[in-house]
Amino acid sequence: MTRTKSMKTLSEFTISDLPAYRWVVLTLAWLALLFAFVDRLAWANLAVKVGGSLGLPVAGLGAFVTAFYIGYVVSNALGGLGTDRFGSSRMLSYALIPLGLTTFAFSYTTSTLMGLVIQVLMGLAAGADYSACVKLTATWFDFKLRGRAMGLLTTASSVGVVLTNAAVPYLSSVAGWEGVYRILGSLTAGVGLLCLVILRDANIPAVATSVETPTLRSLAKNRDLILLAIVGFGALWGTWGFAFWVNALIVKGHGLSAAQAGVIAAMFGAGAIFSKPLVGLVSDLLGGKRKLILIICFACFAAALLLFGSLHTEQQFMLAAPFLGVTAFIYTPLIVAMVAEIAGPKLVGSAYGFTNAFWQLGSVIVPVVIGIVFQLTNSFSMAFVALAAGPALATVAMFWVKERHLF
Incomplete structure (x- = not known):
């Protein structure tokens, strides 16, 4: 029965x-x-x-x-x-x-x-x-x-x-x-x-599992997942590089106090809380489109870092920090969703685990690189050029990713 x-x-x-x-x-x-x-x-x-x-x-x-x-x-x-x-x-x-x-x-x-x-x-x-x-x-x-x-x-x-x-x-x-x-x-x-x-x-519906299930070996050879690993590396390079260095760069580069730099850093973080659900909603309203939105997000992030590096006064930094914070975090839900959708329902965890492990290398390497750049050039703006290189790389790599929805 x-x-x-x-x-x-x-x-x-x-x-x-x-x-x-x-x-x-x-x-x-x-x-x-x-x-x-x-x-x-x-x-x-x-x-x-x-x-x-x-x-x-x-x-x-x-x-x-x-x-x-x-x-x-x-x-x-x-x-x-x-x-x-x-x-x-x-x-x-x-x-x-x-x-x-x-x-x-x-x-x-x-x-x-x-x-x-x-x-x-x-x-x-x-x-x-x-x-x-x-x-x-x-x-x-x-x-x-x-x-x-x-x-x-x-x-x-x-x-x-x-x-x-x-x-x-x-x-x-x-x-x-x-x-x-x-x-x-x-x-x-x-x-x-x-x-x-x-x-x-x-319990994944049958329509989602009717496509041939990928293997771990096929994931390792998946061109789009490799590109998304590079994209995430560049994105986190800019996000966490800024988060790690913004206070010190503002204090050393422009002579602001530690307290002033802390307020600017807090303004940067505030933009992230609202930007992530907003971009997810926009993507859903566009029928689940992610790629074009991500390209725009990364390009704006690189431009915002270059702009921030050209500023000089506390007031300018205070005005720019929330907008930079939005661009620095807004991409997160969409790139995570793309990894899942390209991998398929059976291997979401493996695909995300490996790509995120590669993404974290950007967080690990960037503090050292930015420190070296600032030490060699003693230039606030050049440090931000180095930071902007990450999302610029992400923008270019994103053009080559093929958007797919396996489920």
């Missing part, structure tokens, strides 16, 4: 059967990314206190960041493979619960070596959740809604920056740096448990 629709298990429903549940999925994926970012960014506010507690010199504090990113880059690739192998909902829990436990464990750090080891473990957990969140969102939302869904999902990183800088200093003053990591670890593990209980993978 055939079961009725009401007798199905949750895992058997398609996205058309449960239109409301997809928003539950998006909410939990957003919370997972939010806490993953807050756990990672908390170090920026707590480094000095932790260093004082462990007797670390200021120069040694960067080693903890390096340790985290060693684990983070590795787990981006492995996490993507795990997402496709075990399922995105299960993989998200597998990532988030260990991240909560290792974040909690960091509060008991008593030596530099112990702290470095735990930071590597935190990175290994933190890098595994992004692919799972992307695949959950991509498979629970069809391409007509996927742009705005990805836009909302990717605001988690921007909100994470604001929340970390607002909450962590206060919590630290009340509970100490150890207490902050215990609170964050507990909340992160709690969200992971919610994901384990509530989340289920989408």
Whole structure:
């Protein structure tokens, strides 16, 4: 006897059967990314206190960041493979619960070596959740809604920056740096448990799986995914290069105070929260078109960096920073959606894991390069020319990407 629709298990429903549940999925994926970012960014506010507690010199504090990113880059690739192998909902829990436990464990750090080891473990957990969140969102939302869904999902990183800088200093003053990591670890593990209980993978409609399923080898040879890896590398070069260097460049290049530079940097970050959902909505209203919008976004980003590098006064910087912030983050949901749509539903996690691992190289390399350029030229504008090279590369590479919707 055939079961009725009401007798199905949750895992058997398609996205058309449960239109409301997809928003539950998006909410939990957003919370997972939010806490993953807050756990990672908390170090920026707590480094000095932790260093004082462990007797670390200021120069040694960067080693903890390096340790985290060693684990983070590795787990981006492995996490993507795990997402496709075990399922995105299960993989998200597998990532988030260990991240909560290792974040909690960091509060008991008593030596530099112990702290470095735990930071590597935190990175290994933190890098595994992004692919799972992307695949959950991509498979629970069809391409007509996927742009705005990805836009909302990717605001988690921007909100994470604001929340970390607002909450962590206060919590630290009340509970100490150890207490902050215990609170964050507990909340992160709690969200992971919610994901384990509530989340289920989408049952992809037959029309989406009727196309021949790609293999990992075919993904590695996929010209469009390789191009998107280059595109993302260039984009993150500009975004995080600016974020890492803007304060120092403004202070050293134009003599503004650290407080003035901080306000300008905050204005830069504010534009990101609203721009991501907006561009996703525009893309959806245009029938899921991504390529042309991305070309325009990257070209505007490169131009905005060159313009910012030509400014001189605090007022000019204050006016330009929000617009630069919009161009620096607005592309995120669309490039993530394109990776998913080109890879197909079966290998979204693997494709995103590998491309994101390559994208992160831009974040790792650019601070060193910009530092060298500024040291050699002592020129504020030349530093921004070097930053603009990233989105300029992304603009050119994007022209060669073929836009496809495999699901």
